[in-house]
Amino acid sequence: MNPAVVDSILTSRSRYLDELTRFIAIPSVSALPEHAADTRACAGWLADHMTAVGLQNVRVIDTPGHPVVYGDWLNAPGAPTVLFYGHYDVQPVDPLDQWVSPPFEATVRDNELFARGATDDKGQLFVHLKALEAHLSKTGTLPINARVILEGEEEIGSPNLDQFIRDHKAELACDVVVVSDSPMFEKGVPSICYGLRGLSYFQIDLRGSTTDLHSGSFGGAVANPAFVLAQMLAQMKDRGGHVKIPGFYDDVRELTEREREEFKRLPFNEKQYRKNLGAPRLHGETGYSTLERTWARPTFEVNGLLSGFTGEGSKTVIPATAMAKISMRLVPDQDPDKIAGLFEAYVKKVAPKSVDLKVTRMHGGKPWMTGLDNPYVQAAARAIELGFNRAPVYTREGGSIPIVATFQTELNAPTVLFGLGTPDENAHAPNEKLDLDHFYGGILASAYLYEEIAKTRG
Amino acid sequence: MNPAVVDSILTSRSRYLDELTRFIAIPSVSALPEHAADTRACAGWLADHMTAVGLQNVRVIDTPGHPVVYGDWLNAPGAPTVLFYGHYDVQPVDPLDQWVSPPFEATVRDNELFARGATDDKGQLFVHLKALEAHLSKTGTLPINARVILEGEEEIGSPNLDQFIRDHKAELACDVVVVSDSPMFEKGVPSICYGLRGLSYFQIDLRGSTTDLHSGSFGGAVANPAFVLAQMLAQMKDRGGHVKIPGFYDDVRELTEREREEFKRLPFNEKQYRKNLGAPRLHGETGYSTLERTWARPTFEVNGLLSGFTGEGSKTVIPATAMAKISMRLVPDQDPDKIAGLFEAYVKKVAPKSVDLKVTRMHGGKPWMTGLDNPYVQAAARAIELGFNRAPVYTREGGSIPIVATFQTELNAPTVLFGLGTPDENAHAPNEKLDLDHFYGGILASAYLYEEIAKTRG
Numbered sequence: 036m037n038p039a040v041v042d043s044i045l046t047s048r049s050r051y052l053d054e055l056t057r058f059i060a061i062p063s064v065s066a067l068p069e070h071a072a073d074t075r076a077c078a079g080w081l082a083d084h085m086t087a088v089g090l091q092n093v094r095v096i097d098t099p100g101h102p103v104v105y106g107d108w109l110n111a112p113g114a115p116t117v118l119f120y121g122h123y124d125v126q127p128v129d130p131l132d133q134w135v136s137p138p139f140e141a142t143v144r145d146n147e148l149f150a151r152g153a154t155d156d157k158g159q160l161f162v163h164l165k166a167l168e169a170h171l172s173k174t175g176t177l178p179i180n181a182r183v184i185l186e187g188e189e190e191i192g193s194p195n196l197d198q199f200i201r202d203h204k205a206e207l208a209c210d211v212v213v214v215s216d217s218p219m220f221e222k223g224v225p226s227i228c229y230g231l232r233g234l235s236y237f238q239i240d241l242r243g244s245t246t247d248l249h250s251g252s253f254g255g256a257v258a259n260p261a262f263v264l265a266q267m268l269a270q271m272k273d274r275g276g277h278v279k280i281p282g283f284y285d286d287v288r289e290l291t292e293r294e295r296e297e298f299k300r301l302p303f304n305e306k307q308y309r310k311n312l313g314a315p316r317l318h319g320e321t322g323y324s325t326l327e328r329t330w331a332r333p334t335f336e337v338n339g340l341l342s343g344f345t346g347e348g349s350k351t352v353i354p355a356t357a358m359a360k361i362s363m364r365l366v367p368d369q370d371p372d373k374i375a376g377l378f379e380a381y382v383k384k385v386a387p388k389s390v391d392l393k394v395t396r397m398h399g400g401k402p403w404m405t406g407l408d409n410p411y412v413q414a415a416a417r418a419i420e421l422g423f424n425r426a427p428v429y430t431r432e433g434g435s436i437p438i439v440a441t442f443q444t445e446l447n448a449p450t451v452l453f454g455l456g457t458p459d460e461n462a463h464a465p466n467e468k469l470d471l472d473h474f475y476g477g478i479l480a481s482a483y484l485y486e487e488i489a490k491t492r493g
Numbered sequence: 494m495n496p497a498v499v500d501s502i503l504t505s506r507s508r509y510l511d512e513l514t515r516f517i518a519i520p521s522v523s524a525l526p527e528h529a530a531d532t533r534a535c536a537g538w539l540a541d542h543m544t545a546v547g548l549q550n551v552r553v554i555d556t557p558g559h560p561v562v563y564g565d566w567l568n569a570p571g572a573p574t575v576l577f578y579g580h581y582d583v584q585p586v587d588p589l590d591q592w593v594s595p596p597f598e599a600t601v602r603d604n605e606l607f608a609r610g611a612t613d614d615k616g617q618l619f620v621h622l623k624a625l626e627a628h629l630s631k632t633g634t635l636p637i638n639a640r641v642i643l644e645g646e647e648e649i650g651s652p653n654l655d656q657f658i659r660d661h662k663a664e665l666a667c668d669v670v671v672v673s674d675s676p677m678f679e680k681g682v683p684s685i686c687y688g689l690r691g692l693s694y695f696q697i698d699l700r701g702s703t704t705d706l707h708s709g710s711f712g713g714a715v716a717n718p719a720f721v722l723a724q725m726l727a728q729m730k731d732r733g734g735h736v737k738i739p740g741f742y743d744d745v746r747e748l749t750e751r752e753r754e755e756f757k758r759l760p761f762n763e764k765q766y767r768k769n770l771g772a773p774r775l776h777g778e779t780g781y782s783t784l785e786r787t788w789a790r791p792t793f794e795v796n797g798l799l800s801g802f803t804g805e806g807s808k809t810v811i812p813a814t815a816m817a818k819i820s821m822r823l824v825p826d827q828d829p830d831k832i833a834g835l836f837e838a839y840v841k842k843v844a845p846k847s848v849d850l851k852v853t854r855m856h857g858g859k860p861w862m863t864g865l866d867n868p869y870v871q872a873a874a875r876a877i878e879l880g881f882n883r884a885p886v887y888t889r890e891g892g893s894i895p896i897v898a899t900f901q902t903e904l905n906a907p908t909v910l911f912g913l914g915t916p917d918e919n920a921h922a923p924n925e926k927l928d929l930d931h932f933y934g935g936i937l938a939s940a941y942l943y944e945e946i947a948k949t950r951g
Binding site for chain 1 (some may be wrong): 544584585690692696703706707709712716717720724730761770773775778784787793794795797799800802808810815817845849856890892916920
C-alpha cells in the first residue's frame with residue numbers, strides 16, 4: 036500500500052477522534068419521535084462529511100421514515116465494487132442516571148471512548164470513511180469501486196431499508212458488502228463473524244376486566260391477567276431452556292462438529308464472562324455451551340412486563356390488563372414470518388378464554404450465515420492481519436443485522452462482517468464504549484482491505 | 494323509640510348530605526406522603542364534628558402514623574357498651590382521568606353519591622355519628638354506652654392500630670363492636686356479614702445481571718428475570734385455581750352445608766355480575782361457586798408486574814430485574830404470619846439459583862368469622878328490619894377489615910358488620926359511590942340498634 040496512506044492514517048488519530056466526537060454529539064435516537072429532527076440533522080452532517088472525504092454523488096435520500104445517506108466512488112473500471120453499509124441511528128439512552136458521562140458527549144477513559152453510538156454503529160462506520168479518505172486524499176484514487184450506504188433505522192428494525200434496496204438495486208450493485216457493526220471475539224482479538232441471529236419481536240396484551248378490581252371483593256371470581264400472563268409465558272420454554280412452541284426448531288441448522296471444535300478452541304473464560312455480567316449463574320439450553328447458546332441457538336426472551344400497581348407500597352387490585360414485550364432470536368434457517376405464525380398460533384392456544392388477548396408483531400429480521408472459504412472473507416482476513424498484526428479468529432454473533440440477509444437475497448452479494456467492537460461494549464445499555472486501538476487499527480485494516488479485495492479479481 | 498328521634502332523622506337528610514360532602518372534601522389519602530397534612534386536617538375536622546354531635550372526651554390521639562380520633566358517651570350505667578369503629582382515610586384516586594366527577598367533590602347522580610370515600614368509609618361511619626346525634630340532641634341521653642374510634646390508616650393496612658388498641662385496652666373496653674365498612678349483598682337488600690377474609694401482601698424482586706443486557710449478544714447465556722418471574726408465579730396456582738404453596742390450605746375452615754345452602758338461596762345473577770366487571774368469562778377455583786370463591790376461599794393474586802422495557806415500540810433487552818406485587822386473601826382459620834412463612838419458603842424453593850431473590854413482607858391481616866346466633870348479631874338484625882323495613886340476609890365478604898380480628902383478640906368483643914355499601918360501589922376504583930337510600934336508612938337502623946342492643950341485657 037502507498038506509504039503516504041499509511042502515514043496519513045497513523046498521524047491523523049486526534050483529528051479522527053475529534054470528528055467522531057462531533058458525529059456522536061448529534062442524538063440520532065431513531066426510536067423516539069422527539070429525536071426525529073436530530074436524526075435528520077445527523078444524516079445531513081454525515082452527507083457533508085462524506086463529500087469532504089472525497090466520495091461522489093452524495094445524497095440524503097428520503098424514506099417513509101428516517102433517511103438513507105448514499106455516496107460512491109466508481110472510477111476503477113474492472114475492479115470489484117464494495118458496498119459499505121452502516122447505520123447512523125442509535126438506541127435510546129434510558130436509564131440515563133446509570134451513565135458515568137453524558138451519553139452524547141464522547142469521553143475517553145483508559146483508551147476507551149464512552150458514548151451512545153461509540154461502537155453501535157457510529158464509531159465502526161466511521162472507520163471506513165476515514166480509510167476511504169486516506170486513500171483518496173493521498174493518492175486521488177482507490178483500488179476498488181466503493182459505494183457507501185448508511186441508514187437511520189437499524190435500531191428500530193430497518194422498516195424501510197428492504198424496500199429501499201429493492202428500489203435502488205442497480206445503484207447498489209456490488210460484488211461484496213462490508214459491514215462493521217459487531218464485536219470482536221475479545222478485546223485485541225480481531226475476528227471475522229460468519230453468522231448472525233435473526234429476530235422476531237412481539238407485544239402481548241391481555242385484558243380481564245373493564246377496570247382494576249378490588250382484590251378482596253372480586254379475588255377468586257375472575258382471571259387475573261398478570262397471573263394468566265405468567266402462566267402463558269411459563270409455557271413458552273421448558274426447564275431445560277428449550278422453546279416449546281410447536282415447530283420452532285424445525286428449520287434450525289444444527290452446529291457442525293467443526294464449528295463446535297472451533298468454538299471450543301477460542302479463549303473463552305466463562306467465569307470472567309459471568310462476573311462481567313454480574314449474573315449469579317449462567318443459564319441456558321441444555322446440551323450446548325455458552326458460545327453455542329448465544330451464537331448458534333435460537334432463544335425466547337421476555338423484554339418487558341407491565342401490569343397493575345407498580346409504585347411503592349401496596350395496592351390491593353386485580354389488574355385489568357397485563358402486557359409483555361417478547362422476542363425470539365433466530366438462527367439459520369429459521370424464517371421470522373414462519374416463526375411469527377407459529378408463535379401467534381401457540382399464544383392463542385395457551386391463552387385461556389377468561390382474558391381478551393391481543394398479539395402485535397413488532398419487527399423481525401432473518402438470520403444469516405456465509406462460507407468461511409469465500410474469497411472476500413479470506414481477503415478480509417489478510418487485511419485484518421496487516422492492520423492488527425494478528426490473524427483473525429472466526430466467530431458467529433448472537434445479535435441481528437437483518438439487512439445482511441437482504442443483501443444476499445436482493446443484491447446476490449456476500450457480506451464480510453468486519454467487527455471492531457468488544458464483548459463488553461454495552462451496546463443498547465448505559466456506558467456504551469469503543470476501544471480506541473480497535474478504532475485506529477480498524478482504519479488501517481480497512482485501508483488494506485481495498486487492495487486485498489482488488490487481488491481477488493486477477 | 495322516641496318519635497322525636499325518628500322525626501329528627503327523617504327531616505335532617507339534606508343537612509346530613511351537606512355535612513358528609515364537607516367531610517369528603519378533605520383528601521385524606523393515607524398512602525400518599527403528599528396528603529399527610531390533609532389526613533391530619535381530616536382528623537381535626539372529625540373531632541370537632543364529634544364534639545358537636547354530643548360525644549364527650551373527644552381527642553385526636555397521635556400514633557407513629559396518622560392519628561386516631563376518639564370520643565365517648567358513658568352515662569348509661571349498667572347498659573351495654575358499644576364501640577363504633579370506622580376509618581376516615583381513603584384510597585388514592587388514580588387513574589384520575591376515569592372519574593366522571595372530581596373525586597373530592599361529592600356529586601349526586603341518580604340518588605347515588607359519587608366521591609372517593611363515599612362508601613369506604615366516610616359515608617358509612619358518618620351514619621353512626623348522625624344516629625348518635627339524633628338521640629343525644631332530642632333526648633339528651635342514649636340507651637347504651639358508646640365509644641367511637643376512627644382511624645386514619647385502614648387503607649394502608651392499619652400498621653399502628655393493633656398497638657393502639659393494646660395500649661388503650663381499658664379505655665376501649667366494650668361488649669360489642671359495630672363496624673360499617675362493607676357492602677350489602679345487593680342494592681336494597683340489607684345484610685349482616687358474618688365473615689371476612691384476611692390478607693398477606695408481598696413484593697418479590699429478582700435480579701439476573703448488573704445492567705440490562707443486549708438480548709442478541711447475551712440471549713441464551715443468562716437467566717431472564719422476567720421469564721423466571723413468570724415461571725415462579727405460574728407455580729403458585731394450578732390449572733384448577735388451587736394454590737400450590739405447601740400447607741396453604743391446612744387451616745382453611747371448609748364451608749358448612751348450611752352455608753352453601755344459604756349462599757345458593759341468595760339472589761345472585763352470575764351473568765349480570767360478569768357483565769358488570771367486563772370480564773370475558775368468570776374464572777376461579779374448581780368445585781366452588783362464585784360466592785363461595787370470593788367469600789370463603791383463599792386466593793393468590795398478582796397485584797402488579799414490572800420488568801425491562803415497557804414503553805412504546807420495541808427494545809431488545811434482557812431485563813436486569815423483575816418485580817411482582819403479590820397478595821393472598823385468607824379465610825378462617827388461616828394465619829397471615831404462618832402463611833407468610835409458607836409463602837417465603839416456597840418462593841425460595843421455586844427460585845432458580847440463576848437469579849438473586851428478595852422477598853418483602855408488605856402487610857397482613859387476620860381473617861374473621863362470628864356466630865350467626867350471637868345476641869348482638871340478632872339485635873342488629875332486628876334494628877335493620879326496623880330501619881329498612883326488610884329482614885337482613887346473612888353474607889360473608891371477600892375483603893379485609895383486619896381490625897375485626899384484633900377486637901376479638903384484644904377486647905374479647907364480637908363484631909357486628911353492619912354494611913351499607915353496594916356491590917358495585919367502586920371502592921378502591923374510580924367513581925366510588927354510596928346509595929343515598931342506604932345512607933338514610935342506615936342512620937335510622939343505627940338509631941334503632943341502640944335500643945335493640947340495650948334489650949340484650951335485661
